[in-house]
Amino acid sequence: MASIVVLGAALGGLQTALLLAADGHRVTVLERDPHPAPPDPDEAWSRWHRPGIPQLRLTHLPLAGWLRLAEAQLPGLVERMTAAGAVRMNALAPEPGLRGDLRPADARFDTLAARRSLLEHVATHAAESAGVRIVRGVVCRGLRAGDPADGPITTGPARGRRVPHATGVETSTGPLPADLVVDCTGRRSALPAWLRDIGVPGPVEEVGRRGFTYYCRYFRSADGTLPADTFPLIAEHGSLGLLRIPADHGTYSLGLISRGDDHELRRLLRHEGPWCAAVRLFPGADAWLGGRPITDGVQIMAGLTDRKRTLYDDVHPRVTGVVAVGDAWALTVPSIGRGLAMSLEHSLRLRDVLRRTGVTERLDPIAEFGRATRDGLDGVYGRSTSYTEHRLAEMDAHAAGRRYRHPDWGRARALALLAERDPEALRAERAAAHLLPGAAAELRAPALVEAVDRLIPEVQRRMPPGPTRAQLLAAVAAG
Ligand SMILES: Cc1cc2nc3c(=O)[nH]c(=O)nc-3n(C[C@H](O)[C@H](O)[C@H](O)COP(=O)(O)OP(=O)(O)OC[C@H]3O[C@@H](n4cnc5c(N)ncnc54)[C@H](O)[C@@H]3O)c2cc1C
Known part of the structure; x- marks a missing residue:
């Protein structure tokens, strides 16, 4: 049984911890935010202070690909989420192009509509009841470097090079040794700095030059039902996109998306009046403004772009003993909603690699995980960057007429x-x-x-x- 430290107790870290604990590993999750999940999932929205997840109260919908993987690989998690109020929703049904009824095979388009706070709440309780140890209020500050003379030696074309090896983490409460560190600290992961601190150059990082800004509000409908209009989940005009996303307990969100450098819109959309006027420009969206707002003003998040870090060159790892999973590895723009599905797919690839190589081997798990990441997820990442590039160019062109x-x-x-x-x-x-x-x-x-x-x-x-x-x-x- 190996000892694994997972950094970050949000959905990505919790999914990883559940999978690795189910394989018999001793898993400890370190989470910087000190507050435990409140007992009631609906209260998690109003009472759970989670500054470590800045997007917690912004529009979220896991893709159908996430639900498929979660049902197959994380037994009981989706049942717990629906019992807590998440709504199974078919992502095909609201699309205007669907004429006629759904077919039985269209169940593959099912997804789970819920506020992110509810998903977090349930995943936290599921991990705790599966025996995962979650330690809150502990901040990871860096990696522990093993003795350089003890690092694994590469083989193959670049043979004979010693690879630095991480033997655990340095935290706000002291050092914690581990056979493997899994970084699930999300979009703000400090892994590049932690690696530099132990003398590891890199990782190779590619970051989109530009991105999008989100302007979101959540509402609760008076009678728990949503407007009957047929709607696409995402509609795109020239300079703006609109997400209309149902959630749990009669709540739903509306999210406007602009170019990150669209300063004219940014000046206006932060205010509720202009924000509502922008929503009304989308056919059928007016009816969605009738609910009671449950967010304070317009929630804004900027700097939403793609970013990928590679800890592996084509043949050899730069470091062993540590991997980055989910957003800590690659961020994609949220308008196409891939983060949670990619993160679960990534965790599954890590679990499968560790089943083959074991954890205590040093080079093999890292090199294999690098290959599994590249073969399984680089293509999805590449399609996201292509979407970002073209959609921004379309928005630029529209602004220029x-x-x-x-x-x-x-x-x-x-x-x-x-x-x-x-x-x-x-x-x-x-x-x-x-x-x-x-x-x-x-x-x-x-x-x-x-x-x-x-x-x-x-x-x-x-x-x-x-x-x-x-x-x-x-x-x-x-x-
Ligand atoms: C506006 C927005 C909308 C999105 N919408 C969607 C969507 O509709 N569908 C979808 O699938 N994805 C969406 N995403 C992406 C999704 O939110 C991410 O993919 C997901 O949050 C990644 O989860 P994570 O657990 O890896 O990281 P995070 O959710 O970022 O969590 C990281 C955790 O690590 C903790 N942490 C950070 N640093 C440390 C440290 N040093 N020590 C200890 N703990 C630490 C934090 O407190 C936090 O709990 C959206 C993202 C944004 C920004």
Whole structure:
């Protein structure tokens, strides 16, 4: 039995801890926020102080790909979440392109609508009842370096090099040894600095130059039901996107998304009046403003971009004894909602590698996990950065009164248009968006590819839906 320290007791760290504890490892989770989860999941929203998760009260929806993995690999977790009020929701059903009824096979598009605080609350109790030790109010401050003369020696083309080895962590309450440290400290992970402190260069890091800003509010409907309008979960106009996401206990959120450097909108959207005016510009969204607000003002989060860190070169790790999982490894922009699904997939890959290599081997688990990460998740990350780049360019073009033309984006927009008209295309497009298995093959179907190609000229001729930039700014300023 190995001793594993997981850093961070949010969903990513808790999922990892549950998986590794189920394999018999001795798992300790260190969490900097001192407050335990309150007993009632609905109260977690109003009473749980969790500054370590700045996005806790911003729009969240796990993808169907997350639900599929969670049900298969984390027994009982989803049942606990639904018992606490999370609502099983089919991500296909609200899409305007779906004509006719859902089929039984469309259950693959099910996901779980809930506020992030409820998901955190339930995962915390599930981990505790599975015997995971969660130590709160303890801050990881760095890694413990092993004796350099004792580091594992590389083999293969770059053989003979000693790799630094981490033997645990330094914390606010003293050192803690471990066979393996798993960094799940999310978007603010300080791993690069911790590595530099023990003489490890890197990791190699790529960061998007630009990103998005979120402007969110949560509401509670008077009678627990949502507006009956058919709605897409995400709608994109030229300069703005809108998320309409149902949640638990009759709550739901509305989130506007702009370019991070759209200072004109940022000045306006922080205020409730202009924010409501911007929401009303999306067809059918007015009805969603009728609920009682349950957030203070407009919750804003900026700097939302993609970022990936690599602890491994093609052949050899830079360091052993430590891995980064989920957001600590790679951040993707939240508008496409991939964080939780990617993080669970990543934790599963770590568990599977450790089953094959054992934990006490030094080089093999790290090198294999590096390969598993690259083969399994780099592609998903790459598609996220491509979305970010093109969507920002489309927003730039819209603000300048131009159309944005790029062959890849033309294809993506043509697929989205086809999905509004053809339920089979909608299924293929949603399967890819929700990271469901087999989606790539569905998208490659010759009839679909031809239909998409036929639509590219049509989408390239038109501006994105919604108001012009001038109309948008005038309407929002008047709000
Ligand atoms: C605005 C926004 C909206 C999003 N919407 C979605 C969505 O709809 N769907 C989706 O799947 N994903 C979404 N995401 C992404 C999702 O929130 C992340 O993928 C997820 O939070 C990652 O979980 P995590 O546990 O790895 O990290 P985090 O949630 O960031 O948690 C990190 C934990 O580590 C702790 N910690 C940090 N430093 C230390 C330290 N030094 N010592 C000890 N503990 C420490 C923190 O206190 C915290 O508890 C969204 C993200 C944002 C920003």
